[in-house]
Amino acid sequence: MSGLLDLTASQAAAAITSGEADPGELFECYRERAAADPLNAYTWVADQAPAPAEQPLGGVPLAVKDLFCTAGVPSQSGSRILEGYRPPYTATVVERLARAGAPLLGKTNQDEFAMGSSNENSAFGPVLNPWDRARVPGGSSGGSAAAVAAGLAPWAIGTDTGGSIRQPAALCGIVGLKPTYGAVSRYGMIAFASSLDQAGPLTRDVSDAALLLRHMVGERDPLDATSVDFPGPIATPSRTDLAGIRLGVPSELTGEGIEPGVISAFQATLELARELGATVESCALPHAPHALAAYYVLAPAECSSNLARFDGVRYGYRADAGDLLTMYERTRHDGFGVEVRRRVMLGTYVLSSGYYDAYYGRAQRVRTKIADDFAAAFSRFDFVVMPTSPCVAFELGAKLADPYAMYLNDFLSVPASLAGIPAMSIPNGLASPPDGGTPLPVGFQLAGPAFSESRMLDTAFALEQALGFDGRAVRV
Amino acid sequence: MIDRDTVLHVARLARLELSDGEVERMVGELGGVLEHIETIAQLDLEEVAPTSHVVEVGNALRDDEPRESLPREQVLAAAPAVADDGFAVPSPQA
Numbered sequence: 101m102s103g104l105l106d107l108t109a110s111q112a113a114a115a116i117t118s119g120e121a122d123p124g125e126l127f128e129c130y131r132e133r134a135a136a137d138p139l140n141a142y143t144w145v146a147d148q149a150p151a152p153a154e155q156p157l158g159g160v161p162l163a164v165k166d167l168f169c170t171a172g173v174p175s176q177s178g179s180r181i182l183e184g185y186r187p188p189y190t191a192t193v194v195e196r197l198a199r200a201g202a203p204l205l206g207k208t209n210q211d212e213f214a215m216g217s218s219n220e221n222s223a224f225g226p227v228l229n230p231w232d233r234a235r236v237p238g239g240s241s242g243g244s245a246a247a248v249a250a251g252l253a254p255w256a257i258g259t260d261t262g263g264s265i266r267q268p269a270a271l272c273g274i275v276g277l278k279p280t281y282g283a284v285s286r287y288g289m290i291a292f293a294s295s296l297d298q299a300g301p302l303t304r305d306v307s308d309a310a311l312l313l314r315h316m317v318g319e320r321d322p323l324d325a326t327s328v329d330f331p332g333p334i335a336t337p338s339r340t341d342l343a344g345i346r347l348g349v350p351s352e353l354t355g356e357g358i359e360p361g362v363i364s365a366f367q368a369t370l371e372l373a374r375e376l377g378a379t380v381e382s383c384a385l386p387h388a389p390h391a392l393a394a395y396y397v398l399a400p401a402e403c404s405s406n407l408a409r410f411d412g413v414r415y416g417y418r419a420d421a422g423d424l425l426t427m428y429e430r431t432r433h434d435g436f437g438v439e440v441r442r443r444v445m446l447g448t449y450v451l452s453s454g455y456y457d458a459y460y461g462r463a464q465r466v467r468t469k470i471a472d473d474f475a476a477a478f479s480r481f482d483f484v485v486m487p488t489s490p491c492v493a494f495e496l497g498a499k500l501a502d503p504y505a506m507y508l509n510d511f512l513s514v515p516a517s518l519a520g521i522p523a524m525s526i527p528n529g530l531a532s533p534p535d536g537g538t539p540l541p542v543g544f545q546l547a548g549p550a551f552s553e554s555r556m557l558d559t560a561f562a563l564e565q566a567l568g569f570d571g572r573a574v575r576v
Numbered sequence: 577m578i579d580r581d582t583v584l585h586v587a588r589l590a591r592l593e594l595s596d597g598e599v600e601r602m603v604g605e606l607g608g609v610l611e612h613i614e615t616i617a618q619l620d621l622e623e624v625a626p627t628s629h630v631v632e633v634g635n636a637l638r639d640d641e642p643r644e645s646l647p648r649e650q651v652l653a654a655a656p657a658v659a660d661d662g663f664a665v666p667s668p669q670a
Binding site: 185186187188189280281282295320322325326328387390392393394396397404408411412413414415416417418421422423424425426427428429430432433436441442444445446448449452458459461462463464465466467468469471502503504507518519520550 | 633
């Protein structure tokens with residue numbers, strides 16, 4: 101069947117169910133494309149399609165971020181320290197999706213241990229943005245985002261700690277959703293910051309995101325004590341207007357520090373939302389300007405604890421050394437990349453004796469204030485909206501010299517992460533980077549109360565239909 | 577403030593070997609990031625409770641029943657060095 105590539109994942113699943121498309125042929129189409137990947141988006145590609153079975157997702161293959169453990173299949177979280185690691189078990193969410201009919205197509209490149217906003221911190225080298233291969237795809241789920249945007253995968257999953265699904269989705273012109281904390285099991289996800297990490301879909305459109313998410317959430321996983329029963333199934337989005345929808349625009353996250361092109365696209369989308377019947381008013385998130393500082397205490401603190409397990413004893417890389425302490429220290433030096441070392445150091449420092457209250461304790465209090473700000477906003481608004489990323493895709497290497505310049509990419513996405521609430525990004529147009537050049541995708545972000553995913557997807561669907569964003573140009 | 581000795585102390589706590597050049601670089605980079613982070617010191621947070629968990633959940637308890645674990649040989653297969661059915665490491669005193 102020709103035109104397989106033109107079908108969204110939902111359309112492909114429907115075509116398979118009605119007998120118009122063959123799941124083996126679809127798998128092979130994408131397998132070949134993934135194997136010839138020109139973007140360094142994949143770290144591993146399956147060699148054959150699984151046996152067909154009748155399942156709700158029809159057998160539409162799935163690209164999976166490297167950090168999800170997949171039994172017998174390389175899972176390194178983009179790090180040298182897990183060189184050659186093939187886990188003996190599979191992450192719950194990958195297993196659930198395979199059972200629902202989304203079998204593993206391949207593993208995707210990412211920033212090492214999900215730490216980064218450009219995918220340049222990978223032991224496998226950077227992923228290239230399909231809109232301009234001299235630019236980054238965003239991170240840390242850059243491989244998943246680039247693969248979906250370029251048509252190297254029908255859909256993908258990634259993880260979001262401070263924006264790692266939403267920001268690469270924005271920079272690659274696709275849809276990305278970070279669910280409510282606890283909605284998706286973290287069992288088998290190689291941990292970065294356990295109180296923030298959450299898996300979610302990266303897809304061509306909103307309908308695909310809803311369909312994939314429906315099969316990621318559900319009953320709580322006994323293997324993840326922080327997972328929860330998701331209230332009700334994710335609905336199929338169908339809204340065509342926004343009558344009665346109240347959107348809050350936080351002044352703190354829609355002004356300073358954002359590229360003019362991104363702001364113009366954002367304003368145009370707000371105007372469109374008004375035309376569709378939404379009310380759009382400004383709101384306040386007074387503590388949002390402190391979210392980035394709190395995040396860069398909490399996430400490194402949790403990472404320094406989680407990454408203590410990588411010591412050259414049980415799996416992966418081990419450096420040669422005569423004694424045990426030197427073996428640990430050298431293994432961790434050689435096995436971790438520069439950014440991971442930096443965050444382990446930062447996290448160890450803020451947790452060290454004498455500094456805990458000043459940094460970690462205060463950051464957890466800031467986190468409470470940020471959650472309170474959102475709660476107050478949701479008493480007046482259905483969703484808070486802002487751009488996803490302050491900039492369009494930047495050039496490879498542009499922000500590597502200054503760690504804080506890279507961290508600033510996250511300032512619009514970390515507030516929702518700290519509050520544990522769902523947030524998603526949809527492409528809302530193209531904008532030229534400040535230095536001129538080819539227009540690149542921009543993302544529009546919605547954040548809603550815990551477990552508001554179905555309404556959020558419905559709202560995003562109405563916007564998507566009206567926006568008419570066309571990403572076909574990069575699916576070549 | 578972050579100086580060379582602090583970096584060396586923290587690196588030891590983190591079990592991370594750093595070359596002299598890397599220590600120097602870390603002094604500058606950590607100092608730079610901490611300068612931004614320290615803005616939260618200005619906030620009045622006296623009456624604010626620290627977040628312990630973002631969504632309300634009860635205790636996740638299960639029955640205390642023995643279950644099968646992963647087979648030993650499968651787990652050891654991933655290890656860099658194995659001896660006597662266990663993980664082998666260099667001597668602490670070598």
